Amino acid sequence: MSERTTSPSAASSGTISLGGELTVHRLGFGAMRITGDGIWGPPKDRKAAIAVLRRAVELGVNFIDTADSYGPNVSEELIAEALSPYPKDLVIATKGGWNRPGPNQWTHDASPAHLRSAVEGSLKRLRLDRIDVYQLHAPDPVVPLDASLETLANMQAEGKIRLVALSNVTVEHIERARKLVPIVSVQNRYSFADREWDYVVDYCERNAIAFIPWFPLGAGSVAGRLLERIAKDRQVKPIQVALAWLLKRSPIVLPIPGTSSVAHLEENVEAGSLQLSEEEYMELTGIAELAS
Numbered sequence: 001m002s003e004r005t006t007s008p009s010a011a012s013s014g015t016i017s018l019g020g021e022l023t024v025h026r027l028g029f030g031a032m033r034i035t036g037d038g039i040w041g042p043p044k045d046r047k048a049a050i051a052v053l054r055r056a057v058e059l060g061v062n063f064i065d066t067a068d069s070y071g072p073n074v075s076e077e078l079i080a081e082a083l084s085p086y087p088k089d090l091v092i093a094t095k096g097g098w099n100r101p102g103p104n105q106w107t108h109d110a111s112p113a114h115l116r117s118a119v120e121g122s123l124k125r126l127r128l129d130r131i132d133v134y135q136l137h138a139p140d141p142v143v144p145l146d147a148s149l150e151t152l153a154n155m156q157a158e159g160k161i162r163l164v165a166l167s168n169v170t171v172e173h174i175e176r177a178r179k180l181v182p183i184v185s186v187q188n189r190y191s192f193a194d195r196e197w198d199y200v201v202d203y204c205e206r207n208a209i210a211f212i213p214w215f216p217l218g219a220g221s222v223a224g225r226l227l228e229r230i231a232k233d234r235q236v237k238p239i240q241v242a243l244a245w246l247l248k249r250s251p252i253v254l255p256i257p258g259t260s261s262v263a264h265l266e267e268n269v270e271a272g273s274l275q276l277s278e279e280e281y282m283e284l285t286g287i288a289e290l291a292s
Helices: 046-058 074-083 112-126 145-157 171-178 198-206 221-234 238-249 262-273 278-291
Strands: 015-018 022-025 063-065 091-096 131-136 161-167 183-189 210-214
Touching (some): 015 210, 046 074, 112 131, 112 145, 131 183, 145 161, 145 171, 161 171, 171 183, 171 198, 183 198, 198 210, 221 238, 221 278, 238 262, 238 278
Parallel strands (some): 063 091, 091 131, 131 161, 161 183, 183 210
Antiparallel strands (some): 015 022
């Protein structure tokens, strides 16, 4: 990897099916960090953000994850500005159910009225007639989950959403949701060093549901030292090792590393061709097991 002379390609990560309807490469792009500080307002360098999005598609990334709360609205607007009209194989997944009162602030609102308004707003900003994958950003503690999911199921029936997905959920949430509408993916915080949602990954694998991890690098000094040692031995970047672990963890895992830098984007995509040895994989896996 360190001696490549050609551009990396997301195709090297393999493919994954979303609900048996859409097939994408297993290294996607998370578009949260193309916004301003605190995930608030426009980016400091709009041209750079546009360049990152266009370069991602050039590198074979055909799954982009965003949300109406990123900015708010800014991420979706930038995606449309950079990429519309979209390539035929590009899948855009967005989310609704959170509000943004200010930088680094998030509040729940997964009420039927809000979700309906959120879907309509995303359609307009993304310049789409139908959203490929629409995710409930998080269950709302004061709104029945069934009410939120029934709204998305209705909008799917109306042709405004193609596939429905979840984020920040437990297995109980997933099972309740699946009684109302097919669920094609689940997005939770997850990495080799943060395995709280291991059982959700296993559930998704058993049920052919894609699992989309966010915060893929993990945290902690022990994890950091181990990443750095393996990366140094392999002459790659620590984040590439972390992404390679996720790709090896399960065939249903679809990492979406985000960045506002073209150079970092290329490094992330390059991780798709990095194959960890069983020893390296088990060593990284053992970090979380020792901590539990």
